[in-house]
Amino acid sequence: MPFYLLFRSSPKRSERGTKGLHQYMHKHRKRAQINSTAPQGAVPFYPVEAPQEFDEEGKELGPDAQVWKTYVREADQVDEEIVDGWNKSMDVILIFAALFSAIPTAFVIESYKSLKPDPADASSQTLLTISQTLMLIANGSQPSSTPSASNAEAPVFQASAKDICVNVLWFLSLSLSVPVSLISMLAKEWCLEFMAGRTGPPGSQARRRQQRWDGLVKWRMKEVIVLLPSLIHVSLLLFAIGLCVFLWDVHYGVAIPVVIVTTTAAGAYFACTIVPLLYHFCPYGTVLSRAIKQFTISRSRLTQDEVQNDVIGNALHWMITNCETPRSVDVALQSLAAADEKVSPTKLEEVNAWSIIKQRVESSGVSEQSEQSRAASRLYKRALEAIPATRRRTDHLSYGIRDDTRKLEQLVLGVQSTINGLIHEVLADTRSLDPSTTSILKRCTLIGSHCLSKIRNPQNEEHLHQVNPTALAEEIVNLLEPYLTAKEGYLNEKSALCRALLASFAFVLCCNVAREPMVNSLCVGYILRLVRGYWLWRNNTSDWVSYEEITMDYFVLATLCLSISSDYSDKSNSPPATPYTSIEETFETLWAGLVKTIYSDSSALKSHATCWTHGTLYLLANPNHYDLTNYESGAIGSILRITIRKAGLPSEIDINYHTQYIKDICCNLADANGFKYAPQFLTALYILWSNSPLNERHRLTSETYILVVKCLCLADDNDMNGWDRSSAYYMLRDSPFPRCSPQLIQHLSSTDLIAHLSNLINHNDVNKRTFATAQLWLWLNMTLSELDRTNPALNALEKELLQYSDLENKLEQQEEVAEKLETKLPVLLNELRDEFNKYGDTIRSSLRGYICRVIEIMLQQRSTPLPANISDGLRDIPKDLRGVESFKNLDTNEVVTDPGIVFVPMISRHYC
Template structure:
């Protein structure tokens, strides 16, 4: 009984509240209408009786005729009788009678409806009164009133009240038309037209609901008639049909609900969607992008059961997304491969591909609302970009449906090779400030280019060199028009960082120790998707998540492969401009992880070794090493070059024609931030193969003072390397001594090396004042070692200059001498290196930290 009372109260309150509101409207309208119609009736009823002025006029006319007859000597009696017989009796016109009948009837109906409405409000009050006592008593009393309400047709009576008001209004309108037509048809025609239109609309609204279910239009008569004609359906929660109605209902919740919890429930319900579910309407509001956004940034620290269940539903909704697009894309998503791992990989690829495509469409231009209709090229490009993911998925034989050549269809829609060129061209023009278009268009083009590069690389549609060429084109455009891209538009900045970071993503630098072609695409795409989400939802949290990791690594990966990518010096300058504008000038952190730093050093070493002309590669290599010095994993700008890089830098300084050039500046800073090498087999072998001692001997007699100063310091380093070698029988020392004998001052006798070293020690302090600021950091470090060897206090000038350069502690004095072959394990304690110097993560150290 309590349940009955609770449910009955809810139903009755809703029903009576609706009746009261309806009758309030009726009473207000009836009062206003009665006042208006009364004013018209007051004037119209006069036409039903003779006017007193007409009687007076007739009497005066008779008196006038009588007086005229008397004046003419006629008999007034007969004339007066004749005049009276000629005057017709008063009779109201048919139009006047018609108008008054209509208006008085309209007024009567209005007053009658007002009376019945007031009585009905009392009935409603009586129906809702006396709801006290036990639940059983309340239920019985309420049921008796409900039975009486249905027996006496109270609902139908109240429902008829608005129709009586409508009838009253119609009668008044017809009467008004007749009244005005009798006055002047020119005035009456507009009123007749409006009345006819309103009456027609009313009748249409009455009959249309009988032909179309759920028609929003209707009248009291149609609703009353449908109550007797339609059988009421009882709602059922079983086997909900996944049709357009269901999709529209969920779309309404997503678009209109202001409570985030309600939107989350609507999104979670998509976990039960199947391939029959109509997804187009939900894709317009980017439902699946919102799901991914909640998964990516939705409270990762929340460990409650509710959060875990919601996360599972969101993941399930993303998993079923490809199945819902099966009929639209005409592709066999969810192919049941016999191998479970392969099937899971195919499903994951479909989920990520279609999710990224949906995210790109959510960037604001999926309906071309922000595009000039006359810009046919841009509209065509946007249409091509809308099918990149489907085209890539259609290239797999597993997804081809029998009888449908979806691959050729999507290839014709996308035209991947042409699309790449056109996107790069458009973005170049925008970055150079040559053209302007909406920010949404720029974001869509940037995201589509990144997606297309990933897909084309995986599908071998474009070679890696071509992809790098495209990125370099954008790098040059950025460097030439960077004022535009330094705006505060967060979405543009995020997507620019992503596009310029593609060389790193596509080169599989995310995990250098695991570079596999099969996994590189998915790794790149899984990095790509969150960045696109940050651009799609550029709120405060996106600002906090936004960094320059991709851009930094993208540029460094290019610099670390100058020979592989055929970089020119101009390319390196443009890359340097990008790094300066996007990172250093904005005060952003420049530290990178040690695994990446060591990998870039290794890549650069391999490029030097594979180059045919290393001298021509000098500007590119020096720029790369100098940037690796700036973007090192340490706070003191320390850099540990490989032996090949070290020899390369020293040889360049010996042969440099201009010691004040940018290349020399980079080389001096590299040596100033690097440790001094000890004797090792690999170092001595590189020293011998490069004939470096001969180049130093030639440089020590150079006309350039900086070159002379550097050659003096470097020769002392190599001689001191020989003197300090502990193992006097090692082959490396023998080879080093053979090379040092090329220095004429030794006169072919290694016993003179102590004396030659002292000569160089005396010469270096005397020349240091003449050297430029660039070389002073390195030469001052060498001088510090000399004075430590002598156990002599460091001169104030040298000490002050070392402080000016903020030289780190590990680069001071004798401690800065290290063995380059073993120092890697000290500088990178979390890494291990193979025989070729390739780094990988140290699993044992990771387990210890865990």
């Protein structure tokens, strides 16, 4: 039986906490391979990490909680390394300062004499006077009692400017190096005091250490220690300048080389100081450049009116930021299960603590869990429930009092905290932001609290002047439009700002509709402005792939506001638990979507796929409500398809929602102006067909079939692009032919489809002419091949067919008219083929396949072999869509297999 050695890994700072266990096991694995002298049958042992311990419920932040034990252990490792680095740096400073101080001292001893009268000069003057007196006596002259002219004209001593300058520089150099030594010795004592007193209960020890750390940060002890080398640098520079001035007066030849060397060194030093300020990623730098960066960059922090006890929040923030062992970060996050108003939400938002917890809750729910994982998951869920409690003091609202809004508060504030994390990232460097952008971002941090206060009390106007959500949405759009339509590369440079603004935009729209559902039309207008700008830029640039994830997910998130105003969920079986159920689902999806965009983890979205797509699908199914153009409809459809594929979400639409979308399209087409939006409806129908919840791969319901055919008849060529028309033909090509059924004829009777097809039979466009011919033949063939002549649906169908002008209101002419259409269709197919060979567009390709299927039915009814051109056109058609077996009841999917029901014309024809 093997033994397992339990131990705690202690990662090094440079190893990101992953090499402790891995290195140990890798080393022992190698030893086991090399050591061949181990006795056979020896029991192996393996090092494993001890299982995580959990606190009692509600004591996750108690004095002896695991989080404080982990904090103390991690803090000791980090502090020891930081203090050790400071001590080593100060040791170097002390040695250099001591050695360097001796150099200017030697020069100062000589140079200071030039600042006062030289006694030798006075002695020389006295000897000169005595000499002059003796000369007069020797010449027999009487010495004058008045002072000599030389004595009277002797100037008062005054040091030269050069001497003063040299001495100032050298004395200043010496006076700088000596205090640096003193401060370095004091700093070593500060470090010793910082590391002292680390005993006692973990909770008290952690709070004491965090208070010391906060004081260290507040009083900028690190900056003081870092600036000490710069004082030595200044001292060295002053000495070098003084040396140049001193030698210049002695001899130019000696001074010039020294000046050149000093100037070059000083220039290099100042270049290393200035260049990093201009170029952020310059590898060079000095202590001065780093200090300038730190003091000039304004770190805008969101302060609160009431001072909170931030020790716990700061400690957890420090752990999440600095701990390199993943388990330590886990413990810090799990401890938030016991968070209350004493924990500062701002510090946690800066490190995206709540979004990390949300991501872990969702990702843990999709895999098999051990007991440890389940316990951790329970802590994470309780931590999310504690979000409102941490914001009570900040928002001045009593969260958690009402049962019906408790979950809504958690979701809204969770989304707000996630967005605040994005905003903190942008506001960390305000140099690139103008004041108006900064003001908008700060207002975005108040969206959630304002929304909750209005939902709980619609008459409350307390925070309206601070947020003004309606105006805020328009301001965000005005700010985003230039970024989304800017030149290539600019969007990437502003990606952090765009992410924060787009997330805030989606959030404020959902909050606005949650408060006032009637503003959804205004919200859609804002969405379309951004979609138009981005899609136009995307089509005109070659580098759009790298920016897809920055924007497209956020466009879908913005349409979530329509999920609130148009809830299609089935409430008959399970009534909503609260009046805010649909709003809660929307914010749940919004939060999951934000987690997906931040961490590229779509596991949270998989359970909210219906709500995720509902906004865009509702928009596509109701283009006349929002005056969507065909261009906008196509852009929204493409965005939806791309985001679903990128997120790996199931493409099938919920059956209830799918049914409602079809009903919406049907009602909208029945409207007087519905035909103007036929291309837009085709885009919606293609997406609904591609993502149908029906199990069969090829399936159009009778209602959808009628809608597709009608849209193709009504759509104006000027309003449709090739993709829209081609998609519609693909739907018909890859779907069964309809069999006469009550549902189909009922939908046919509610439209003037036969009349529209009759009008297109002589259209100038060969595509429409060919399509109308095939459709009319199918409807005529449906009546002629029906065995049950008493079927009420058959009578209704024949009544509708009388709208076809060639029948001349005579049903007995059906066979004759069908034969004419049968003769005409192959000729039209040849025209279609000629144009396809000439232009090669996808419209004629998809329509050609559909027409070939119709002609195959004609030939099969006559037992005539397929010509080569027809076989070639059927090359990509599945077998279940070939021949008579492709006739199905579109609502029951019943296959027509009885060959006796098909119509066999009287006259045989050849197709080529």
